[in-house]
Amino acid sequence: MLFKVIAKEELKRLFELLASSHTVVGPVKTGRDRTGLPLYAFDEVERFEDLSLDYAMTKIPAKRFFLPYREDMAVFEMRKDDWNKKVDYNMDRPRIFFGMHPCDINALNRLDKVLMGETYPMPYYIAKRQNTVIIGIDCTPRPYCFCRSMAADTALHGFDMFLTDIGERYFAEILSDTAFNFLRLIKTAEPAGEDHVLYKKAAAARNERFVTQVDTTDLMKILDMEFQSDVWKQWGDKCLSCGTCSNVCPTCYCYSVEATVDLKLTTARKTKMLYSCNLIDFAEVAGAHNFRPERHIRLKYRYYHKHRGFVEAYEESLCVGCGRCGESCLAGITVPEVIASVRSTL
Amino acid sequence: MSEGMVEFRPVNNKGLGKNAPSAFERTFKAEITSIHQLTSMENLYRMQIIDPSERKGFSFEPGQFVMLELPGIGEAPFSITSSPLRHGDIELCIRKAGSLTNFLSRVGRGTRVGIRGPLGTGFPMEKMHGNDILLIAGGLGLAPLRACISYAQDNRSRFHNVDIVYGAKEPSQFLFTYQYDWWRADDIGLHITVEKPDDSWKGPVGMTTGILDQILASRGSSFHENTYAIVCGPPVMFKFVCSMLTQKNLPMQKMFVSLERRMQCGMGKCCRCNVGSTYICLKGPVFDYWTVMNLKEAI
Numbered sequence: 001m002l003f004k005v006i007a008k009e010e011l012k013r014l015f016e017l018l019a020s021s022h023t024v025v026g027p028v029k030t031g032r033d034r035t036g037l038p039l040y041a042f043d044e045v046e047r048f049e050d051l052s053l054d055y056a057m058t059k060i061p062a063k064r065f066f067l068p069y070r071e072d073m074a075v076f077e078m079r080k081d082d083w084n085k086k087v088d089y090n091m092d093r094p095r096i097f098f099g100m101h102p103c104d105i106n107a108l109n110r111l112d113k114v115l116m117g118e119t120y121p122m123p124y125y126i127a128k129r130q131n132t133v134i135i136g137i138d139c140t141p142r143p144y145c146f147c148r149s150m151a152a153d154t155a156l157h158g159f160d161m162f163l164t165d166i167g168e169r170y171f172a173e174i175l176s177d178t179a180f181n182f183l184r185l186i187k188t189a190e191p192a193g194e195d196h197v198l199y200k201k202a203a204a205a206r207n208e209r210f211v212t213q214v215d216t217t218d219l220m221k222i223l224d225m226e227f228q229s230d231v232w233k234q235w236g237d238k239c240l241s242c243g244t245c246s247n248v249c250p251t252c253y254c255y256s257v258e259a260t261v262d263l264k265l266t267t268a269r270k271t272k273m274l275y276s277c278n279l280i281d282f283a284e285v286a287g288a289h290n291f292r293p294e295r296h297i298r299l300k301y302r303y304y305h306k307h308r309g310f311v312e313a314y315e316e317s318l319c320v321g322c323g324r325c326g327e328s329c330l331a332g333i334t335v336p337e338v339i340a341s342v343r344s345t346l
Numbered sequence: 347m348s349e350g351m352v353e354f355r356p357v358n359n360k361g362l363g364k365n366a367p368s369a370f371e372r373t374f375k376a377e378i379t380s381i382h383q384l385t386s387m388e389n390l391y392r393m394q395i396i397d398p399s400e401r402k403g404f405s406f407e408p409g410q411f412v413m414l415e416l417p418g419i420g421e422a423p424f425s426i427t428s429s430p431l432r433h434g435d436i437e438l439c440i441r442k443a444g445s446l447t448n449f450l451s452r453v454g455r456g457t458r459v460g461i462r463g464p465l466g467t468g469f470p471m472e473k474m475h476g477n478d479i480l481l482i483a484g485g486l487g488l489a490p491l492r493a494c495i496s497y498a499q500d501n502r503s504r505f506h507n508v509d510i511v512y513g514a515k516e517p518s519q520f521l522f523t524y525q526y527d528w529w530r531a532d533d534i535g536l537h538i539t540v541e542k543p544d545d546s547w548k549g550p551v552g553m554t555t556g557i558l559d560q561i562l563a564s565r566g567s568s569f570h571e572n573t574y575a576i577v578c579g580p581p582v583m584f585k586f587v588c589s590m591l592t593q594k595n596l597p598m599q600k601m602f603v604s605l606e607r608r609m610q611c612g613m614g615k616c617c618r619c620n621v622g623s624t625y626i627c628l629k630g631p632v633f634d635y636w637t638v639m640n641l642k643e644a645i
Contacts, residue, residue, distance in 0.1 A: 021351060074371055076417035082458055083417045087371045094352035119628065120613035123357045123367035130355050178352060185350045227642055254617030257610045261418035268418030277617065285608045286422070286443040289581075304642070309623020 002174040004188040005195050011163070011170055014186045015048045018096050025065060026098035027055040045098065053099050053137055054165075057145075061250030061324065062097065062104040066111070066128045069274050073124065073257070076268040083268070089127035097132050101139040103322040105159050106152035107250030108134075113314050114253065124272075133178055136162035138202070141209040144323030146336055148207075149214040152320035166198035214321065214336045215343060216307075222343055223308045227300075231341045236296020238331040243276030245302070245325035245333075251318050252276065277302050303338060370613060373415060373460040374400050374434070380455060384521050388441045388486065389451060390427070393459060394434065401434030407468025408493035409604055409632040413612045414438065415460035420446040423609045425631075426464065427489045429496030436461075439489035439521060465612040467632045469602050471497050474574040478507040480561070482554055482587050484579025488512055488521050490604050491578050499532045506572070509535035509561055513554040513579075516540060517547045537561065554579075555586050562594055570596040577635075578604045588635045598636035605631050605638070 006014075018024055026045045029038050029052050040055040042062055068090075077084045108129065115125040136159040147153040155162060161179035163170040171191060174180050191199075226232075246252040256275040261268045275282065278298045283291035292298045310318035319335060326334030359368040374395045382390040395401035406426055415421040422444070428437035442451050471494065479498065483491045491510070498508045510529065514520050517540050529536055537557045539550045550557060562569060575596060577587050584603050591601055607619030607626045619626035621641045633641075 017350060078417065081456065085371075085373055085375075085417070085460065089357055092354070094354050096352065115615065118614065119364040120370055120615070121365065121367050122613075122615050123359070123370050126367055127357050130357075131352075133352055182350055253615070254620075255610065256616070256618075257421060259416075259418050259420040270415075270417075270421070275616075275618075277620075282618065283607070285606055286441070286447070291607070304622055305617075305620060309620075313623045 002180070003191050004172045004174060004183055005166075005169045005191045006163075006172055006183070006186065006188050007169055010186045010188065012048045014182060015051065015098060017185050018098070018182065019046055019048075023093065023095045024098050025095060026051045026053075027058060028052055029055075042097075051098065054140075055099070056140065056142055057101070057322065057324070059324070059328065060248060061107060061322070062100055063107065063111075063250050063252075065095070065097070065132065066108065066125055067253055067255075067274060071124060071272050072269050073272050074270040076270070078261070078266055078268055089123050091127035091131055094131045094133065095128075097134045099137045100134055100159070101322075102136065102155040103139075103145070103147045103152050103320045104250050105134060105136050105155035106147075107320045107322070109155075109158040110251055110310075110314070110316065110318055110320065111253055112158070133176075134159040134161075135179070138162075138164045138206065141206060141211075142323070143211055144327045144334070145210065145321060146212040146214050146323060147321035148210050149212075149216060150317050150319050150321035152322075153210070164199055164202055166195060166202050169195065171195060171199045171202075212323070212336050214339050216317070216339075219339070219343075220308050220311050223304060226342050226345050227304075229342065229345045231338075231345055232296045232300045234296075235333055235338055235341070236294065236299050238333055239278065239295050239299045240331050241278050241280060241295050241298065242330060243279050244328050244330060246274070246276030246278060248324040248328045250320060250322055250324070251306070254282075277305070299333075303342075307339070370611075371462075373462055374404065376434070376436075376459050376461050378453065378455055378457045378459060379435075381453075384439065385519055387519075388439055388521060390437055390439050390522075391450070392428075392435065392437050393461070395436075395461065396458075404434035404436075404464070406430055406436075406464035408471060408497050409468035409490055409602075410464040410466050411490075411612070411631060412436070412438070412461050412463035412465065413609070414446075415462065416446060416449060417460065419449050421460075421462075421610075422446050423465070423607075423612055423627075425490035425493070425604065427492045429493065429500060431496075431500055439486070439492070441486055462612060465609075466627050467630055469494055469576055469604075469632050471501075475501075475504045476572075477505065478565075478569070478573045479505055479509070480558070480573060480575040481508070481510045482558065482575060482577045482579070482583075483510070483512045484554060484583040485514055485519065486521070487577075487579035487583070487604075489578075491576060492522060494576055495529060495534065498534065499529070502532055507535065508533070509537065511537045511539075511554045511557050511561065513539045513541070513557075513583075516542050517544055535561075553586065554583065555590050558587065558590065570594065570600070573600065575601045576603075577601060581606075584638075588638075592635070598639065599634045601635040602632055603635060603638055605633065607631070 030041045040058045115122045160176040162173040258271045306318040376393040376395045380392040411425045424438045427439045609619045609627045610616040612627045614625040614628040
């Protein structure tokens with residue numbers, strides 16, 4: 001692995017060089033919440049001053065740049081007795097993502113397994129994933145974060161460069177030749193012994209800030225055992241089936257397809273919209289039979305997909321522990337509490 | 347290229363297999379060549395893939411499905427109901443149940459539709475060669491089984507007894523009635539039953555399990571050694587039929603069922619057919635009963 005140290009002023013210069021020739025996306029401050037804490041979102045950034053590299057957490061994950069909430073899959077030119085289908089993957093230039101936290105990088109790595117691998121890789125996602133250069137940055141864990149329990153607190157791959165703030169400088173981990181070429185545009189230095197010490201101190205200080213934990217030992221088996229447990233009903237009674245959890249989840253990828261025709265009847269569209277398995281009609285089939293008609297059954301399904309089914313298929317959870325769902329849930333349902341309640345069932 | 351410029355990488359769309367990204371939205375354009383009314387609710391649509399080489403290359407197994415698309419109206423999954431020997435001349439038996447199928451019931455011959463597929467798994471017909479097969483259908487469940495019946499007709503000498511047990515709610519709901527004599531002529535036993543008889547009905551009344559019981563009683567106690575069962579119908583029927591066959595010692599791996607879900611992609615991405623982390627569209631829709639038993643909330 002290749003390491004460099006970058007003075008903070010030089011990183012600003014790098015941003016400006018990149019932003020002058022590329023679309024750059026990064027964390028920006030969008031306002032304050034009701035308690036006065038700043039709110040952040042990922043957006044296109046042109047000036048370094050607008051970038052908030054020390055951001056806490058965005059409400060909406062980086063997912064929306066890879067799986068947009070609405071996206072046309074195909075456009076049909078309609079003629080009298082015929083039609084012509086045009087497919088576009090909706091990505092025509094490279095993009096640089098400046099400042100992504102490990103949880104969001106790991107979320108993409110887990111999405112890659114479903115959307116890029118196996119049979120039928122999804123070109124809409126691939127086009128965006130392979131044309132996005134990712135510069136990761138370390139974070140300060142918040143009370144909701146439990147990424148450490150989900151083995152998502154550090155990103156090992158799936159990015160081009162990763163930055164850790166060590167005071168005056170950034171400690172940079174370089175994973176791709178694209179990032180290596182970026183660094184040739186600015187002044188960098190080989191890390192000295194002192195930088196290694198500062199890095200290890202920063203990492204240790206970060207580790208101490210994790211307060212929330214989820215015990216995943218034997219979780220697959222326990223979930224199987226507790227499939228009929230009453231706790232699901234209790235959580236289901238609280239759940240509003242609003243789908244907010246999926247909306248803010250960096251790994252929820254399910255979708256619905258909508259067909260529309262324009263007013264002139266000359267163009268039709270096939271549009272994909274991200275959906276949620278907590279919404280009532282998610283598992284409805286023709287003739288209105290619903291395989292998951294009850295709230296607790298749908299809530300349970302979401303947990304089983306993330307923490308059981310995906311683990312069985314890919315040997316890791318589909319949850320990265322970012323805590324966004326628990327923080328945004330209108331009913332106050334959090335993953336650590338749900339899992340703890342299932343584990344403690346007598 | 348100037349220094350530090352990132353190069354755009356188009357999606358590599360080489361190849362035509364399931365691993366080519368282009369397979370994701372590859373649509374075969376087909377034309378509806380005939381529409382045959384089967385009941386007041388169901389029509390049989392015959393369609394032909396327009397491009398001759400695409401048509402020839404379209405091969406499927408009984409039990410597989412396609413996504414049928416009407417631009418601007420929608421897209422939905424349907425089992426192929428015709429014989430695999432007909433390649434891209436495919437038949438779909440469709441009930442009027444929603445906006446797409448109602449629209450379809452109003453179009454005429456010559457309408458151009460989109461077809462993606464074939465998708466999913468089929469019934470392992472070759473594995474059943476040399477055995478008896480029981481085809482058990484309830485209602486619209488006969489649609490995918492008709493592809494198996496065609497296969498059995500086309501390969502009749504490869505099977506011993508072939509029996510269809512088919513139940514409908516009312517006599518007017520039987521599908522493909524015009525083919526019954528033809529099936530019987532190919533030495534396929536056809537046993538039909540209704541739940542609610544009308545005045546003209548002279549056949550048996552009751553569930554498919556009752557008829558099945560009679561057939562098995564005539565087969566002797568070791569029937570399970572050389573029998574395969576294919577079951578398709580409403581979820582409640584699966585449960586009764588499969589548990590009855592299990593009680594009679596038919597191994598779960600020799601019973602095949604087809605599960606219904608409302609797929610939006612058919613390619614393991616939209617999650618709409620997901621049970622646990624199993625995509626019905628990729629690992630199914632055809633499963634052996636053992637696998638279904640281990641899928642929580644599958645039926």
